[in-house]
Structure formats: C-alpha cells, structure tokens
Amino acid sequence: MAKSIVDFTVQKISDLLIEEAVFLYGVRDKVKQLRTELRRMESYLQDADRKQDEDESLRNWISEIREAAYDSDDVIEAYALKGASRRMNMTSSLYSIKRCILIIKRLIEIHQVGSQVDEISSRITSLTRCLETFGIKSERGEASNSLHGRQKALRRSYSHVIEEDIIGVEDDVKILESCLINPVHVCEPVHSPPSTEPEKRVRLTSNSASPNTNQGYKVVAIWGMGGLGKTTLAKKVYHSTKVRHNFESLAWAYISQHCQARDVWEGILLKLTSPCKELREELVTMRDEEVAKMLYEVQVEKKCLVVLDDIWSVGTWNNLSPAFPTGRSLSVVGSKILLTTRNIDVALYMDPTCYLHELRCLDEDDSWELFQKKAFPKHNDYADSRVSTEMEKLGREMVGRCGGLPLAIIVLGGLLASKPTVYEWDTVRQNINSYLRKAKGKEQLLGVPEVLSFSYYELPYQLKPCFLHLAHFPENLEIQTKKLIRIWVAEGIISLVQNEGEGEEALEDVAQRYLTELVERCMIQVVEKSSTGRIRTVQMHNLMRDLCVSKAYQENFLEMINSWNVDETNRTSQARPIGCPNLYKLHIEGPIVNFPQPNQISSKLAKLKLQGCGFVVDPMTTLEKLPNLRLLELQLDSFLGKEMVCSNKGFPQLRSLVVSDLSNLEEWKLEKGAMACLRKLEISNCTKLDVVPEGLRFVTSLKDLEIRSMFAAFKIKLEKGGDEHYKVQHVPSLVFHYCDY
Ligand SMILES: Nc1ncnc2c1ncn2[C@@H]1O[C@H](COP(=O)(O)OP(=O)(O)O)[C@@H](O)[C@H]1O
Ligand SMILES: [Mg+2]
Numbered sequence: 001m002a003k004s005i006v007d008f009t010v011q012k013i014s015d016l017l018i019e020e021a022v023f024l025y026g027v028r029d030k031v032k033q034l035r036t037e038l039r040r041m042e043s044y045l046q047d048a049d050r051k052q053d054e055d056e057s058l059r060n061w062i063s064e065i066r067e068a069a070y071d072s073d074d075v076i077e078a079y080a081l082k083g084a085s086r087r088m089n090m091t092s093s094l095y096s097i098k099r100c101i102l103i104i105k106r107l108i109e110i111h112q113v114g115s116q117v118d119e120i121s122s123r124i125t126s127l128t129r130c131l132e133t134f135g136i137k138s139e140r141g142e143a144s145n146s147l148h149g150r151q152k153a154l155r156r157s158y159s160h161v162i163e164e165d166i167i168g169v170e171d172d173v174k175i176l177e178s179c180l181i182n183p184v185h186v187c188e189p190v191h192s193p194p195s196t197e198p199e200k201r202v203r204l205t206s207n208s209a210s211p212n213t214n215q216g217y218k219v220v221a222i223w224g225m226g227g228l229g230k231t232t233l234a235k236k237v238y239h240s241t242k243v244r245h246n247f248e249s250l251a252w253a254y255i256s257q258h259c260q261a262r263d264v265w266e267g268i269l270l271k272l273t274s275p276c277k278e279l280r281e282e283l284v285t286m287r288d289e290e291v292a293k294m295l296y297e298v299q300v301e302k303k304c305l306v307v308l309d310d311i312w313s314v315g316t317w318n319n320l321s322p323a324f325p326t327g328r329s330l331s332v333v334g335s336k337i338l339l340t341t342r343n344i345d346v347a348l349y350m351d352p353t354c355y356l357h358e359l360r361c362l363d364e365d366d367s368w369e370l371f372q373k374k375a376f377p378k379h380n381d382y383a384d385s386r387v388s389t390e391m392e393k394l395g396r397e398m399v400g401r402c403g404g405l406p407l408a409i410i411v412l413g414g415l416l417a418s419k420p421t422v423y424e425w426d427t428v429r430q431n432i433n434s435y436l437r438k439a440k441g442k443e444q445l446l447g448v449p450e451v452l453s454f455s456y457y458e459l460p461y462q463l464k465p466c467f468l469h470l471a472h473f474p475e476n477l478e479i480q481t482k483k484l485i486r487i488w489v490a491e492g493i494i495s496l497v498q499n500e501g502e503g504e505e506a507l508e509d510v511a512q513r514y515l516t517e518l519v520e521r522c523m524i525q526v527v528e529k530s531s532t533g534r535i536r537t538v539q540m541h542n543l544m545r546d547l548c549v550s551k552a553y554q555e556n557f558l559e560m561i562n563s564w565n566v567d568e569t570n571r572t573s574q575a576r577p578i579g580c581p582n583l584y585k586l587h588i589e590g591p592i593v594n595f596p597q598p599n600q601i602s603s604k605l606a607k608l609k610l611q612g613c614g615f616v617v618d619p620m621t622t623l624e625k626l627p628n629l630r631l632l633e634l635q636l637d638s639f640l641g642k643e644m645v646c647s648n649k650g651f652p653q654l655r656s657l658v659v660s661d662l663s664n665l666e667e668w669k670l671e672k673g674a675m676a677c678l679r680k681l682e683i684s685n686c687t688k689l690d691v692v693p694e695g696l697r698f699v700t701s702l703k704d705l706e707i708r709s710m711f712a713a714f715k716i717k718l719e720k721g722g723d724e725h726y727k728v729q730h731v732p733s734l735v736f737h738y739c740d741y
Helices: 002-019 028-054 056-092 096-133 146-157 170-181 230-239 241-246 261-273 277-285 288-301 314-323 344-350 364-375 389-400 406-417 422-440 448-457 461-472 481-490 507-520 542-554 568-574 694-698 712-718
Strands: 202-205 219-223 249-254 304-309 336-341 355-359 525-529 535-539 585-589 607-611 631-635 643-646 656-660 667-670 680-684 704-708 733-737
Touching: 028 056, 028 096, 056 096, 170 219, 170 230, 170 241, 170 336, 170 355, 219 230, 219 344, 230 241, 230 249, 230 304, 230 336, 249 261, 261 277, 261 288, 261 304, 261 314, 288 304, 288 314, 314 344, 336 344, 344 355, 364 389, 364 406, 389 406, 389 422, 406 422, 406 448, 406 542, 422 448, 448 542, 461 481, 461 507, 461 542, 481 507, 481 535, 507 535, 667 694, 704 712
Parallel strands: 219 336, 219 355, 249 304, 304 336, 585 607, 607 631, 631 656, 643 667, 656 680, 680 704, 704 733
Antiparallel strands: 202 355, 525 535
16 A cells, blocks of 8 residues: 555656746755656555554555655645745745745745655655565566456556446537627527427526516526536536637636525636635625626626536525626626526526526436446456446446436446446346335336445445444535545554465555446545545545435434534534544644543544643643554643653653643653653753753663753753763763754
C-alpha cells in the first residue's frame, strides 16, 4: 500500500513538473529533489510492504512513509493550485506598490514552501535509511509481484469515466442549448417526436405562455423523477462549449433540502465574480440582504447562467428568490436560470413562462446500451466474450424491469458486473423476482428504490459497513477518498483479508479495493480524478443516500446527530469516543473534561497534538503508556498543573516532543529510562519552569534541543559553562531562540 501511495505521488509530482512548470517557479529544483528521494524510497517499498506483517516497528515506519507521501502530495499540489490565482493577481495589479507587496508575499511563500519541501525530503531520506537498517532491499525494476499487479488492475479500473457513458441525451442537449442560446421561439424539438411514439425520451412541454422578452426564456427547467438523469443532462448542457460561449459567467449550485440561502448565494456569487481575496473577506462580513442585492445586480449587469440543481419546493425558492431577477424584473442582458426539479410546480411558480423540459425514461435500446456499459466495463478483458445470447436474454429481461430509469439501470449493471457466469445472472434474476414478490406482493416493475435496496441486499458482507458508513456524510457532499480510506481504516471498519499464498493485505489496500468496488457497483459515483487516474472525490446520489441512511438506522449503525439541532453541550456529550482501534494521528484542540484512560486510546496512536485541552491531572501518566506514540505536542495550557512526571520506561517510542505554553508548569521530572528513543525536544514559553529535568542527562538519544521564548536566566544556566549544562552536554545541537529577557 505504501508503495502504491508513493507511486501515485511520484507520478503526480512528475505530472506537475511538466504541466504546472510555471506555477512551480521558485521551488522546482526542490520539488525535483523530493521526487528523486521518493523514487529512491519507492525501490525499497516492495520488499517493505511484503515484510511489514512480520515486524510491528516496520509497520510503524511504513505508516510514516505513507504520511510523508501524503504530505508531499498536499504541499506541492496546494502550491501549484495557488499558482494560477497568483498569476492572475500579478498581472491584474497595475499599481506598482501593490505589485511589490505581491512580489514580497510571493518570495515569503516560496521560502515557506521551499522549507516544507526540504523538510519532507529530509524526512524521506532518513526514512529510506531506516528501511535499510531493517534489512529491506531495493528492488528497482524487478518484476512486479502479485500485490503490485493488483494495484495496476485497480488503476486500470479507474479509467471507467462516467461522462463517456451518457446515453440518449443528444436531442435533449440540443433543445436545451437552443433554449439557452437563442432568443424567442426557436427552441423547437430537434427531432419532433411523433405522437405515436409515447416511449420516446424527448418530450417538449413547451409552456402555453410565451417568453416575455426578446431574450427568450429566462428560466429553463428540466423536470422528472429522481434518478432519471436531470443532473447528468444539466451538467452536459452546462459544460457545452456553445453554452459557455454564450454567457459571460456561469455558476452551478446544488440546492439541498436543508440549504441555507446565504450559503447558496455566496457560492454562486463567488463563481460568477471570482473576487479577489479582499472582496471575499468583505463578503463574509456583509448582511444577507447585501449579499442578495449584490448577486441580483451581477445578473442584471452581466450575462450569467446559473444552474440550480434539484430544487425541491416552492418554499426553498421563496428563500432564494431575493437574489434572482425573475418575473417582471428580467434582465436585459439575457441572464438565465437552468433548474432541475422533481416538482413541476416549483418551475411554474418560479416563472409561469418558463421552458419546461420533461425528461423521459430511456427506451429499450438505450437502456440495454447503458446497462452493457456498466455490466461489461471496458477494462474487463473478457468483456466481449461474456455477452452470450443467454446472458443477453437474461440481461434484457432484468433491464426491462428497470422501466428505463438510468439510475436503476446502472446499479443493476454494476451489480452484475461482478458476476461472470450465466448461472450467477440467472440466480440474480430469480432473486429479483422473489425480492419483488416479497416487497410488493406480486411481480412488477423494479422502481429505483427497489433496485437500490436490492443492490444493498446483494452487497458482499464485508462491503456493507463501508457503504453504511457513508451515511455519516451530509447530502451531496463530495467526499475525498484519501480521507475516507483513512477514516474507514481508523474506525476499524475494514478487517484484514487473508489472501491465499500472499499473506495479509494492508488495510489501506483493502479499503481502496472496497471503495473501487462500490464505485463499480455504481453505489457511489466518481466526481473527480487526478491526472494519474486516482479517484479523488466521490459522491452519492441522494436516493442512494436515503437508502443508506435508512439501512444504517435499521442496522443500528448510525446514531445520526442533526448538527443544526444540537447545541454545543450536547454536541460534545454525543461526540464519538476517540477510541478508534486503528487511530494513528490525533489532533485535539479545545477543552476536554476527562482525560481518557490508556485503554480507551488506540494503541496504534503515533502522533498526538494537544492544544488548549486544560487537563488538571498530569496527562503524562497516561500518554507514557502508549506503546507506539512517536510524536507528542503538548501546547497552549493543555496541562494546567504545576508538576509533570515521566516515569522509567515511559514513552518507549517517542521521537519528538514539544512542550509549549504551559503557563503553570514549575517542575518536570523525568525518571531515568523514560523516553529512551527521544531525538528532538522543544521547550517553549513555559516561563515558570526554572530548569530542564535532571533525567534529561540519561536521554542519550537526544540530538536536537530547542529552547524558545524562555527567560534569559534559563538560557544562561543551560548554556556551556552554566550550572545546568551537564544535563544536556551530550546533545549535539542546542539552540536558543528569543531567550534574552
Ligand atoms: N442518460 C444517461 N446515460 C448514462 N447514465 C445516466 C444517464 N442519466 C443518468 N445517468 C446516471 O444515473 C445516475 C443518476 O442520474 P442523475 O442525473 O443524478 O439523476 P437525477 O438528477 O434525475 O436524480 C447518475 O449516476 C448518472 O451517471
Ligand atoms: Mg439530481
């Protein structure tokens, strides 16, 4: 797993070096150096991945490597992304003073990013050295083992791009394009559907009222039931070049059932105007009415297209409407709204003269085509050979039951994609029939809810907790897969899988595979991929989420807290315990009443940062028992007592410790044998602490001691020649900052 992450990072950095060369200005050489270090490390990881099961400490090193790779990814990408906006700011600022300030800011930024990249590079270099000391061999260029092979297979399956698979919307797109682009009365159906073809997908419900300006329809509405493809169609239109050329600014907003008007307005305003940082900051301080007015005016002055996706009720529109020029106050510049809704009344209420586009179900051929794309994805080498006549017969029968609903069809296709034999297809067909009989009392069409619920019922048991866990995320949220995988692993949702002849597979590998399987089963959708094909973010259709939440309740998997209705006290009391069995890194900011017992904290915890926690009892007595804690930062009055004690054999793995801003701390005792591996210690702004602990002289592993913002007396005692120097004379690097008062 670590290898695959480093692999991805190396690839990503290489892509950025080529594509974003301009934006990496100033740090390019450092980034190249980082890539070299990552490549060197990569050559060791194959062997390390294999051997990690045999050795707990090696597993910890590998976790650190994974962290370092993630950090590299984050730092460089953030810098390159900032590049574009930075360049715009530079070119747009005509005034020389502003330009100078920007240049200075830029130099500081280059310096900061440069130092971050340096720091990660040297972390990676020393991690690579550590791997060597574990007897791990470099395997550059060796034939890939089966684990690596599986990673490649995973990556291949990522190439399944949803946009390529859109079926049967060409006519709809043309009609909607023409409605949005052309002035009055020109949005005739491209192919007028003959009245004898009721199943034809395109149906124009051209409203009896005609548009009331020479700018054509002001509001264009796509209307139809959930899962029919309204959002998909609207996206296609929104991204069409013709449409984009016709408007000066465009914005897309998803309107959730519980949306806050202010958030929607701000989101749209930001997209329509791309304001500078100062304006953004100003926006936050503005009153709601001012934001609404500003958005209204932008649409009156500039030709804008705003998409309101999935607007449910007239009430929601009433809340949003002050920011939109509809009805009599139509803008002369030709701004328009494209909306999708399940409720025809909303569209007619918004604008009785709107253009209504009723989306129909797919016909039999399109349904079958869509189904095939999901059931036999291109990356399956045996795809073509699989579609036997028998399978087609079974497939068509099952697809027929989906009644032309795209969401039902893709989920059914995704479900059957994992079943290669005719026998399995027949079993699914029979299961669907008996499922329908149970659910509805007699055989009939599968609606979306039935297919979705059937697809859950068919999920392999180990994937169910992952699916149910998604109920924690709010409606329509784009979920970052990197984080999701970490959460699944940390919360112990993923269990180890024993593979024949291959030993145990890393938990992150398993999590990644499960995520891919949920995508392939169309239970979640990919929103964004990286240039290397890694799935960056996923999303769940709201009908699927409804199912997910209801199953999660049924299975007692979820105690959902509605954050809008919970006050602060309740929120803390209902918060999850931190005892996730695989928790690796934890940062707590803010007060905690009771410090947990050692057995309530994951024994795997490696990094802990505490800020402002306000413990009254010495936290060291608990923390020193954590067997894998490697980095600890105790900051900002996280401990309010006067005395802190670390006992013999405490903190067996601790490498780095920061003790900072503990304003009451007077004495710190360190027994001989505590912190036997400590390499780096920082003591900062603990002004009541007179001396470093006596026991520090036994910490022979200590390489760096940094003293910051302490009184001059403290420094004088500790310096060479001072009374306390004997405690730290073995430390190669002793540095003081701001200790002169
Ligand atoms: N015409 C289509 N071709 C292929 N897939 C489609 C089509 N319409 C919808 N889908 C798929 O069905 C799912 C649900 O579609 P969506 O547009 O979200 O429906 P709605 O907005 O009407 O609820 C999406 O994942 C999408 O990929
Ligand atoms: Mg939708």
